[in-house]
Amino acid sequence: MRKLLLLILLGCIGFCSLAFALGSDEPLPADEAFQLAAELRDAKTVSLSWHIADGYYLYKQKFKFVTRTPGVDIEQVGFPAGQIKQDEVLGAVEIYRERLELTLPLRHSQQKPDSLALEVTYQGCADSGFCYMPIKKVLTFALDD
DSSP: OHHHHHHHHHHHHHHHHHHHHHHSOOOOOHHHHEEEEEEEEETTEEEEEEEEOTTEEEEGGGOEEEEOSTTEEEOOOOOOOOEEEEETTTEEEEEEOSEEEEEEEEEESSSOOSEEEEEEEEOEEETTSOBOOOEEEEEEEEOOO
16 A cells, blocks of 8 residues: 555656646747847947847846947937836836837047947846846947948
């Protein structure tokens, strides 16, 4: 009787473990969860857009933009209104889901360079609770006449 009970218990544990493993989703790779596209509109404007996968979001406060090109500065970036989320660690935070589009106005304090290197940092999470480390991308653009 004990052997039968033990066998049933082990079978249930194995089945529950399998069901849990099949039901738990691995988080998407960062580049799939947050697909970044960038376009140089002109020498003074860069457009950035993110396609954010379902069940994922980006934190507004975690964005950072830095030029690596001397003589080029980023002026004030205007963010659209996001959603307010009550985060267990950070409290009330503004987030973006689905799609985010930003325009980065550039100011040249010297003669226009031949190229632009832009460092973009952002961070997000999955609704499942998995959060990514900050994601840093360096984008380069040729500044043709």
